[in-house]
Amino acid sequence: MTGFVSYSTYSRELALNETFESYVELRRLARDVFAAYRDGRLRQGKIYPITDFKKRDYVTIGGIFEANIGVFYQEKEGRDDAYGSFMSPKLDKHGNRVDVSSTTEYGDGVLIVHKLNVPTILHELEHAYDSFRSGGKFTVSRGAQDFFAEMGKNRIVGRDEIPNIVDKRRKLYYRAPHELSAFFVQAVDGIDFFYDEAETVFRDFRDVHDEFKEKMKGYKYLTPKIQRDLARKLSQYYYRIREGDAEE
Numbered sequence: 001m002t003g004f005v006s007y008s009t010y011s012r013e014l015a016l017n018e019t020f021e022s023y024v025e026l027r028r029l030a031r032d033v034f035a036a037y038r039d040g041r042l043r044q045g046k047i048y049p050i051t052d053f054k055k056r057d058y059v060t061i062g063g064i065f066e067a068n069i070g071v072f073y074q075e076k077e078g079r080d081d082a083y084g085s086f087m088s089p090k091l092d093k094h095g096n097r098v099d100v101s102s103t104t105e106y107g108d109g110v111l112i113v114h115k116l117n118v119p120t121i122l123h124e125l126e127h128a129y130d131s132f133r134s135g136g137k138f139t140v141s142r143g144a145q146d147f148f149a150e151m152g153k154n155r156i157v158g159r160d161e162i163p164n165i166v167d168k169r170r171k172l173y174y175r176a177p178h179e180l181s182a183f184f185v186q187a188v189d190g191i192d193f194f195y196d197e198a199e200t201v202f203r204d205f206r207d208v209h210d211e212f213k214e215k216m217k218g219y220k221y222l223t224p225k226i227q228r229d230l231a232r233k234l235s236q237y238y239y240r241i242r243e244g245d246a247e248e
């Protein structure tokens, strides 16, 4: 499988696993999924194979179209914000992939989006891509899994414990490598790197970085080390975009 990374490589690289090339391609794919929705070609409650949205050639993320990944769109009552989730392939307790191809058509995962917009689709596509290239291993962090399992056991907690639990949960969630990866591309997608409409005057990196800190969800829950890693990654994207590498 091309683009496959091992668990340890992925762990080591943490938030830095995302490459600029895959970001540019995932963003194009997100726009094509959104266009299908905007043009009324996407029905609610139906699962579409991801290949239905392949309108061009993909060099970096191309392998994702060979996986059995579905795209599911369903509006939810009582929620106005755009959000989604990626239903990952099943893993056993050792983190090994369980073959679910006999039980579901989309054994490599289903991307679920409620209220579509490009950044949300991009976030979930990043999960799908990371899941695909790690052989299904990188959609759940083990620490978070253990924590949520423990929390799910009808545990009785005192009221004063709640803030700590909430804080721990947010740290686990926002620091999980796969979420860092997804929230990073989502934040970058919302940043305008130019001062002017003609896209000739490029913004100072410090300004872009300040905006990034506001747009990167859960930024305050990240460790200084992760924040530094993200700044380095952002600067790489910044220079690539300045060189005109992101043009459609």
Ligand SMILES: [Zn+2]
Binding pocket: 123, 127, 178, 179, 182
């Ligand atoms: Zn996510």
